[in-house]
Amino acid sequence: MTRSIIDQTTNESAETEAGLCPDCDTATIIHDPDRGERVCEECGLVLTEDPIDYGPEWRAFNAQEHDQLSRVGAPLTQSMHDRGLTTTIDWRNKDANGRSMSSEKHGQLHRLRVWQERIRTKNAGERNLKYALSEIDRMVSALGVPKPVKETASVIYRRALEQDLIRGRSIEGVATSSLYTACRKEDIPRSLEEVTAVSRVDQREIGRTYRYIADELDINLEPTNPRQFVPRFCSELDVSKDVETKAVEIIDRTTDQGLHSGKSPTGFAAAAIYAAGLLCEETIPQRAVADTAQTTVVTVRNRYREQLDAIDQQPA
DNA sequence: ATGGTTTTTACTGCGTC
């Protein structure tokens, strides 16, 4: 999403839209369907430039109709190297009416398929992308993160490729970093350790590449909030809802005091869960929380003491 | 490279079941 200034030509077909321009605070945002842009008439700020309507090209007037009508063509996706746009030649040797074809046609179709595959992945960049996206796909399923993360990761990887950031770095490394970034961006954080576990490169490289990519692509992410790990860890540990609620409360109250800054989010979350266990008189061994959070008992100890001190509560 | 901070590793003593 680039915010760029364009020349302020007014267009006949443009129509005024509701909403304030974030830049000059005037309600002069117009929608220009020809250019597919939303532009502020006052200062020329382009708010969005996404000319593609991803929705269906028909309108349904009742539920039944909605089910019956089908979309023409597949929706666009970022996670295929050609965005899923290319027409592919079916592998079946049947014509449009389902009849089989002559052997002459068979051979012709076979040659066409071969060439399609060659052309589709013709240059190094395309092949690079194809491999990277398949890797992202693999890691996404291994991590069990939802689909939007995959799309985001793909977009990040594309941008890295466009800006020539891959040179001198492994495709694997950049792909993994893109995924790690995407997880955080979509608020479904996975720790570096967890991402490393499904990747083919070591943690150091992923971390290094991540910082480089984030810097070059101007992706500024807030440090992960420890509370985002709580639900996942809690369900893995099989603790009561009370503990989970308490853990979130502890995190909220302590992060307000800035107690978490500079500390590892996973360790902090683990400690909060342990502390919550103490306060709720539900015994969760330090060992267990440390293991699920992929940290150590020492870290859990150090963090939970600080947390309890900070909120001025001691276990009964 | 360097120094400051945090995490990890490894070892230890204590109380309880």
Next chain:
DNA sequence: GACGCGGTAAAAACCAT
């Protein structure tokens, strides 16, 4: 004696400069 917990010191990792 195994286990959970607490503390500590030293090593390793991390980060900003």
